[in-house]
Amino acid sequence: MIDTDRTAAVTAVIDSLAEAWGRGDADAYGAHFTEDATYVTFVGTRYQGRQDIADSHRALFATFLKGTGLAHEVLDVRFLGTDVAVLTSRGDTVKGKRPKKLTKVQTYTLVREDGRWLVAAFHNTQHKALMEGISFRFAPQTKPKAQQ
Structure with missing residues (x-):
């Protein structure tokens, strides 16, 4: 069963991070x-x-x-108990129009403290589609089941 209220609360944090980034507001971001x-x-x-x-x-x-924004799309939200969530997304830093392909994959671990969701850990990696494709071609068993 999907917990839509908690999912919405967690994804709202990511949206708010992007808003703070777009304003160039480091304190609000932090x-x-x-x-x-x-x-x-x-x-x-x-x-x-x-x-x-x-x-x-x-x-x-x-x-x-300076003058950049964040584009993101949430791929998955999983709850590891009542006060811990792991969110994965695709994202990119943008200047102007949102790109067709978002080139980074991010993992956020969020915890609820005093009723508020906060990011406890964030990891961002560049998606290397060409290298991934080569890997899948020569070792098809490495392709994630979700992509098959």
Whole structure:
């Protein structure tokens, strides 16, 4: 049975993260994370804690990511008890129009603290469709069942 209320609450966090990103608001972005959250970027940089996440994004929003937004689509939400959720999505940093293909895959682990869902861990990886296709061609048994 799908828990639509909890699913909506969890996906709303991801939508709100994207809104904060679009405004370039590092403090609002960081406020969606637990005090001790872990954040891993697609280039492998690891940030630890809400403050580190907010501070790094403040610098990024002023330089490399200035004027960008986040495009995302939720692929799956699973609940591991009443107060823990794992959300997977496809996403991308965008400037202007949303791309047809979102090139990153993200995993969010969210926890409910004082009735509010927060991100405790985030991992972002670049999807390498060509390499994945080659792998599936030469070792078809590696293709996830969901894609068959």
